[in-house]
Amino acid sequence: MGKIIAFINQKGGVGKTTTTASVASGMAHLGLKTLAIDLDAQCNLTTSFGVTDFRANTYNTLKGELGLESTKIDEHLAILPSSVDLSAFELEMSAEPGKEYLLKELLESVLDQYDYILLDCSPNLGLVSINALTTADLYIIPLLPHHLSIQGLTKLLEITDKVKKRLNPGLEMGGIVLTQYNNRKVLHRDIAQVVQEHFGQKLFKTVIRENISLAEAPSSGTDIFQYAPKSNGAEDYLNLTKEIIKL
Numbered sequence: 001m002g003k004i005i006a007f008i009n010q011k012g013g014v015g016k017t018t019t020t021a022s023v024a025s026g027m028a029h030l031g032l033k034t035l036a037i038d039l040d041a042q043c044n045l046t047t048s049f050g051v052t053d054f055r056a057n058t059y060n061t062l063k064g065e066l067g068l069e070s071t072k073i074d075e076h077l078a079i080l081p082s083s084v085d086l087s088a089f090e091l092e093m094s095a096e097p098g099k100e101y102l103l104k105e106l107l108e109s110v111l112d113q114y115d116y117i118l119l120d121c122s123p124n125l126g127l128v129s130i131n132a133l134t135t136a137d138l139y140i141i142p143l144l145p146h147h148l149s150i151q152g153l154t155k156l157l158e159i160t161d162k163v164k165k166r167l168n169p170g171l172e173m174g175g176i177v178l179t180q181y182n183n184r185k186v187l188h189r190d191i192a193q194v195v196q197e198h199f200g201q202k203l204f205k206t207v208i209r210e211n212i213s214l215a216e217a218p219s220s221g222t223d224i225f226q227y228a229p230k231s232n233g234a235e236d237y238l239n240l241t242k243e244i245i246k247l
């Protein structure tokens, strides 16, 4: 049975998509059958894999208009792309009974085909993100080492607690991963210490360093392991992938 992991943080630009794409590719490189799902109407995960030719996307499959036809990236990795239409989903589904369970229902039929299903959430804690948390076994929070990021965590953890209580008792925090980290910046080291003191074991040992190759890879339509296999980004994300597999 595939383990479902949501990468979530309502703060924008913290590395949710970069982390989902890189961990998905890292898992596939390790021979694990992986499905990455783009749950953001910005479609950044979709474009970062260079996927353009597809029928099924998260909008039309969640609405039940098409079945879950994923797009194959390589032998081990597939993606369910997104569509800009997904931005209307919440409004359109406002009166739908069980609207928080639509993704869970959709994934039940494919769970046994994958080792991991990774969900790239949008920077918004609306219905699509609630669907992600309702179906996930674990959630992982990419976090920028800034003071404001820590403030946003409280709100996020309130939501994950409510989802656990009301919709998905099996939901657990997989961990917090610091992204775009620069060890030479005092602020970054300070924040890492604060998060470590607060969350202890839940802070991943791997920190994702600031690395230009990670910012460049999406425009090449390939993953960091193909784009720059010797980069710090590839090294960090392989280490993070191995930590996640051990959870």
Ligand SMILES: Nc1ncnc2c1ncn2[C@@H]1O[C@H](COP(=O)(O)OP(=O)(O)OP(=O)(O)O)[C@@H](O)[C@H]1O
Binding pocket: 011, 012, 013, 014, 015, 016, 017, 018, 019, 040, 042, 044, 121, 122, 123, 179, 180, 181, 208, 209, 210, 211, 212, 214, 215, 216, 218
């Ligand atoms: N470790 C890193 N070093 C340098 N640049 C990075 C790193 N991680 C991500 N980036 C860049 O930072 C930007 C934001 O990253 P990303 O799109 O992954 O964040 P996000 O949380 O998914 O954003 P959104 O909330 O808009 O969905 C992107 O341009 C990305 O290429």
Ligand SMILES: [Mg+2]
Binding pocket: 016, 017, 018, 040, 044, 045, 120, 121, 122
């Ligand atoms: Mg994103």
